[in-house]
């Protein structure tokens with residue numbers, strides 16, 4: 030009967046759009062993981078990999094203080110861990126590393142392993158970049174095609190590009206307090222700049238994606254990535270829930286853009 034046949038497509042139209050919450054969970058490439066010394070007593074590398082499983086983290090860009098934590102994880106899961114070399118032997122190096130030639134020697138020595146995708150995450154702010162250590166570090170990064178993973182303000186990002194326009198920078202926390210408009214301006218200006226959103230929660234409020242952030246994601250879908258930042262041991266326990274919050278606003282973007290931010294951009298830049 031014609032009436033029946035007409036009704037069928039209507040039923041399909043009503044049933045076929047998959048509600049957002051039942052969509053397959055987006056896999057994540059977490060671009061801001063640390064496995065530093067205080068974590069080791071609480072979580073073995075196997076425990077860490079289980080947490081990543083639970084959170085749907087397919088791969089992670091990992092650094093640690095000291096670097097041995099990164100190597101422990103990398104040894105357990107080399108296909109899953111993209112190692113970065115942090116220029117700190119201890120937490121005490123954090124404040125003075127950029128003017129300490131001993132750390133440059135340390136970095137050059139460790140880079141000989143040839144496994145690293147980047148140097149960082151390091152802390153460096155405007156007015157601290159014009160040192161022989163940073164100048165050489167930028168050269169090394171260019172020579173070896175490594176990213177600089179910079180926890181920096183916008184001023185330091187601009188200074189690093191002025192020092193060496195060929196560096197590639199992964200901007201940690203997208204400047205932490207920089208607003209989406211200013212982040213977009215920097216991404217427009219520097220084609221070798223990428224940003225990750227670790228720790229930040231201002232992309233959405235009450236679960237709704239902020240319009241200024243949406244505009245930034247649609248303008249620069251290839252330049253933005255996710256990260257958690259396990260900077261202190263308690264962050265490990267919070268990691269799966271934090272990434273669920275990220276998925277909630279990602280679902281409000283076109284699937285293609287959400288996938289790029291969740292994992293495709295990082296796969297392209299840091300994947301095996």
Ligand SMILES: [Zn+2]
Nearest residue numbers: 061150258260
């Ligand atoms: Zn960090």
